[in-house]
C-alpha cells in the first residue's frame with residue numbers, strides 16, 4: 001500500500017532531478033513529508049494518469065511538478081487532482097526555459113497552476129510549505145523563523161558593507 005505524504009514532487013524526466021532536488025531539500029529542512037516521482041504525460045500517459053488517481057485517492061495536499069520544453073505535466077496533474085499545483089519550468093538549451101514557462105503559466109481559465117521562476121524549485125518547496133503552514137502551527141512557526149533568518153542575513157551584510165566599504169567587502173568575498 002502506498003504511504004501517505006503531504007507533497008508529491010513530480011518531474012517529466014530524470015534530467016529534471018538536479019533542479020527538482022532543491023524542492024525536496026527545502027521540504028527535508030522543514031520536516032514536510034513528500035515523495036518524488038519521474039513520470040511523463042507524453043512518454044507514459046497511462047502511468048501518469050494512474051498516479052494522478054492515486055494522489056487524488058490519498059488526498060495529497062500539494063503537488064510540485066517540474067517539466068521542460070512543451071511542459072504539460074503540471075497542467076495535466078492540475079486537471080486531475082483537486083489540490084494546489086506548483087509548476088517549475090525547467091531550463092532547456094533551445095529556448096532558455098521560456099517554452100516551459102509559457103506552457104506552465106498560460107493555463108486555461110478554470111485550471112490554475114501556480115508557477116515559479118525558471119528552475120525555481122526551491123521557491124516551489126517554500127510555497128508548498130507555506131500552503132501547508134496555513135493549517136499547521138508548527139510549520140507556520142518554521143516559515144516565520146526561515147523568513148526571520150533571511151532578514152537577519154541581509155541586515156548583517158548591510159552592516160558589514162557600511163563598516164568595510166564596497167572595495168574591502170568585495171575583497172572579503174573572494
Ligand code: RP5
Pocket residue numbers: 011012013014015016040066067068069090
Ligand atoms: C520534459 O522534457 C522533461 O521534463 C525534461 O525537462 C525534458 C527533456 O527530457 P529528457 O529528454 O532529458 O528526458 O518532458
